[in-house]
Amino acid sequence: AATPKPIHIGILIPPTGANPTAHNLTTAQEAGRTGQDGKLPPLNSLLIGMMGLALVALLVSVTVCLWKRKEMGRCVARSGKSRQPSGSPSPLSLSKGLLEPNRYTPNPQYSACSAPDTILVPQLPRDKLCFLQEIGEGCFGKVYKGEMRREEGQQPEIVAVKVLKETATREAEEDFMREVDIMSAFRHTNILSLIGVVVRDEGNSPWMVFEFMPHGDLAEVLRSNSQQFWKPVPGLAPLTKDTLMSIALQIAAGMQYLAGQRFVHRDLACRNCLVGAGLTVKIADFGMSRDVYTCDYYKIGGSRLLPVRWMSPESVMYGRFTLESDVWSYGVVLWEIYSFGKQPYYGQSNEEVVKLILQGIMLIPPEDCPQVIWDLMRSCWKTEARDRIRFTDIYARLKKAYEELEQSPASTSVPLPPPVPILPQESRVNTCNRYQTDELTSAPRCCAFSVYSVGLSTPSRMCYLCVVLENQSDIKILKVNMQNMKCAI
Structure with missing residues (x-):
């Protein structure tokens, strides 16, 4: 009887062995062999070509979809102006390289519900700023009123400069960096503007420079x-x-x-x-x-x-x-x-x-x-x-x-108190009692307050005149009959 010729059935077998890149088309009967003459039949070659093209087309489609999705996300973030960094600095950069260029983290004091994007913070030269006076101090930082010179011959601009103390904790340093990140993303009339930052350099802490608000909080x-x-x-x-x-x-x-x-x-x-x-x-x-x-x-x-x-x-x-x-x-x-x-x-x-x-x-x-x-x-x-x-x-x-x-026809003003009465020096000394309070030691030389401040207001209120002595640590109180007047404090 004549030996039947093998029928070639095109089946793709995943590549195996030491050379995973070698793609072999085998028959169900003879894996590893191609044909009697060592060449692939025309039908199998056509199938391989078509499947290869389909695979390439699929990969291209997936790549294009992923790219479009990424670009759409960026556009949404930019349109929402939610410009925050995409990455966080390492602990080393937080502790030793605080406010190095292009290294920022999100702010826990503010939080965002949208994806972050890149952020640009103007970097200012340290020698363009000079301090005029201290306007605030905390455990880890100080705020100064200062001047910033932009160009030679231009009038200096009054700014507020926030400086981190050398004794600041790592948590304070992180908060400092996060504040830079967030404040630089906002552009609104009723949001404080961050002008720029002075990055940390050898022996100097980082600074934040804000617009100056002359009347404080x-x-x-x-x-x-x-x-x-x-x-x-x-x-x-x-x-x-x-x-x-x-x-x-x-x-x-x-x-x-x-x-x-x-x-x-x-x-x-x-x-x-x-x-x-x-x-x-x-x-x-x-x-x-x-x-x-x-x-x-x-x-x-x-x-x-x-x-x-x-x-x-x-x-x-x-x-x-x-x-x-x-x-x-x-x-x-x-x-x-x-x-x-x-x-x-x-x-x-x-x-x-x-x-x-x-x-x-x-x-x-x-x-x-x-x-x-x-x-x-x-x-x-x-x-x-x-x-x-x-x-x-x-x-x-x-x-x-x-x-x-x-x-409305007339806008009613909040009632203003009368001027504080000033009594003769001898009256102050002879009739007043010693009184101390942290709240009033920084008050003006003479101030007035009433029992209204502790919830005991009556139709004929009694007011008191306090006199701050020269050492600014003692305050003497004198009761003054001001039944027909409103107290100044």
Whole structure:
């Protein structure tokens, strides 16, 4: 009988052996052999060619899709202006190479919900800056008023320079770097502008250079305009109902911008808002507030110091910070504005404040607080985060209320106190008692305060005149009958 010829069936066998790149087409009957003459049949060659082309086409399609997806992500990030670095520096670069060019990390004080992209921070030469005076100091850093010379012959620009101390901890260094990262991404009228950075060099710490806000933080400006602690602020007119509403509106505009960028501030408070010329208010986070306003922060469960008096229930309970928790904080900021800088829940310890927040006990409205503001506060303090008002709605309602206030026949100013009475020196010495307080040792030579500040206001209030002695450490108190006058402090 004639021996039947083998039938070649085209089957691809994955390459094996020492040479994985050798592609062999075999038959089911004879693996490793091609044919009697050592050549592939025409049909098998055609199949190999077609499958090879299909494989190449598939790889090209996958590559193109991945590339397009990556480019689309970059475009979305750029359109949202969420420009943060794509990578984090190593621990070595944080500890020894802080603020080296192109090495940044995200900021925990702010958080972003969108993907980061590249960020450009102008680097400034150290010799172009000179310090004029210190305007703030904390445990790990200082802020100076300074001058920056850009070009020869140009007028120097007044700036604020934040300098990290040599004794700063690694955590403080990381916060410093993160603040550079975040602040450089923002461009808004009511957000503090970062001008540039001076990178670390041998023997010198890094610096951050900001626009200078001559009137300092909003909390101090508000307290200076209160009836209890009144003192004129050079360059600023006394606050009125109009200007209080304007302050609230400007902060709402800045927060609406941040929310639009999907950034969560986490520490919105009047101490973190700065006041410039013409009562321009800008949201900032110099990172100094934890040092200067120590009593406003509280450590929960061994974590970082947290601003519990401004925190939402979910932030206190679970450490969860969102755009909605920023809305809660904004409600507390409104309370600060209309109470002229009082500390929220004053008279309560931080532990007691935590309990009050978790029990759903809200702040009471400040004296003479407009109804529209009180309604906004309550809308910000809904227990469920999803029920809280949005910053776009806050801004819209405040803008409408502000326009209506401007169109009213007369805008009522906040009542100003009378001048502080000055008594003869002998009267001060003979009739006053010794009194010491850290709060008043830095007061002017003569100041006045009343029992109203401790909640004992009566129709015929008694006021006191305090006299700071030459050594600035002793304060003497003299009771003065001022029944027909309002106290200056």
